Amino acid sequence: MRKFVAGLLTSAAILVAGPVVAADLYVPPPAPPPVDNGLGGSFYLRASLGGNALWTQNHVFADAAGSDSPTTAGYGYSYGVGVGYEAGNGLRADVTLDEVDNTGLSDGIDSLHLRATLALANAYYDFGLGSVGDGGFGAYVGAGLGGGYYQVTTSGTDPQPDGSGWTPAAAAMAGVTYDMGNAVADLGYRLIYMPQLSNNVEFPRSSYYLNQNFVNEIRATLRYRLN
Numbered sequence: 643m644r645k646f647v648a649g650l651l652t653s654a655a656i657l658v659a660g661p662v663v664a665a666d667l668y669v670p671p672p673a674p675p676p677v678d679n680g681l682g683g684s685f686y687l688r689a690s691l692g693g694n695a696l697w698t699q700n701h702v703f704a705d706a707a708g709s710d711s712p713t714t715a716g717y718g719y720s721y722g723v724g725v726g727y728e729a730g731n732g733l734r735a736d737v738t739l740d741e742v743d744n745t746g747l748s749d750g751i752d753s754l755h756l757r758a759t760l761a762l763a764n765a766y767y768d769f770g771l772g773s774v775g776d777g778g779f780g781a782y783v784g785a786g787l788g789g790g791y792y793q794v795t796t797s798g799t800d801p802q803p804d805g806s807g808w809t810p811a812a813a814a815m816a817g818v819t820y821d822m823g824n825a826v827a828d829l830g831y832r833l834i835y836m837p838q839l840s841n842n843v844e845f846p847r848s849s850y851y852l853n854q855n856f857v858n859e860i861r862a863t864l865r866y867r868l869n
Contacts, residue, residue, distance in 0.1 A: 692861030696744040699854035716747030734766040752798035760790035786813035805841025828863035
């Protein structure tokens, strides 16, 4: 009888102690890493490709001391690269280097071909169209300042000498984006303003000036986050 009671008590002790020992041996799995919702700062690279239209307000003839307004806008393309930083709170900044090519601006006599390399420092504000940090669709506005080197050539019935020069430039941007995490796709509009373009030749009878020049662009851009 004593052996039976002892065996019963031993079994009961094992049944009670077993879960306790198992609980002591249980090691919980490691906590998952924090979710990155895109709210931290990040450097990025960017590349753009687009089409453009050029218009100028005033075409000045140095030899005749006269001026006129072009009758036909010029059309062309642009492409560029850049590097930037987004702060994670909607603010973003980058520097860009773009090549702008445009042909067809005309006064009815001659047609202009413009090729310009523009360097701009830009600042933006990004608006999330969903919950902040959830990616998806968004929008932005921005502005830039800088300058560039350009070359101009003319063709037609009375072509002028080729020329080149430097010009300050300013830009205003707006567009929509789609955030995919590591990359952001961007479709946007950019207005570039250059106050004056000229062939800058030494002989006044062969020089001309284009004042108040506006390049309107529709661009597709891809930004890739580095961290």
